[in-house]
Amino acid sequence: MSTGLTSALHILAQWQCTPNQALAILKLDPDLPFPEVLSDEQCERVTFVLNIHxxxxxxxxxxxxxxxxxxxxxxxxxxNGRSPLELISSGDLTVFGRICWHIDAMRVN
Structure with missing residues (x-):
């Protein structure tokens, strides 16, 4: 398992993320939640988690x-009254990217 994936899973746990949410957020296969090689999309999702943190x-x-x-x-x-975790748990990469961008914009304000 990659160091980035390990770090992302640790962060998700600290965010009070359920195992099912973590699978959806990182687009991990429930039958193979710790792949030897991550897809490009999975790498992007791990990067979003690390950047948000x-x-x-x-x-x-x-x-x-x-x-x-x-x-x-x-x-x-x-x-709109929801948590960022709820939104990114949808698994939608576009939503995840927007949340990452929104939080990054908070940093520079």
Missing amino acids: SDLDTIFDDPDDIYGYMARPHDDPYY
């Missing part, structure tokens, strides 16, 4: 905010 670590000082942000529902119109 890095951005949250830059934005927030409190570990509860760093790890809790993704699981908390937000009133921000971008999330």
Whole structure:
């Protein structure tokens, strides 16, 4: 298993992600959740998780905010009362990319 996948799974667990959510978020096969080689899309998803974590670590000082942000529902119109974790758990790569972009934009504001 790649170091990036291991790190992403660890981060997802800290985000209070269920195993089924992790499979959907990273597009992992339930019958082979730890592939020897990741597809390009799986690599992109791992990168999104790592980048989001890095951005949250830059934005927030409190570990509860760093790890809790993704699981908390937000009133921000971008999330419309849902949590970022709920949105990326849909498995839609476009939504995942938009969440990553939105959080990255919070970092520079």
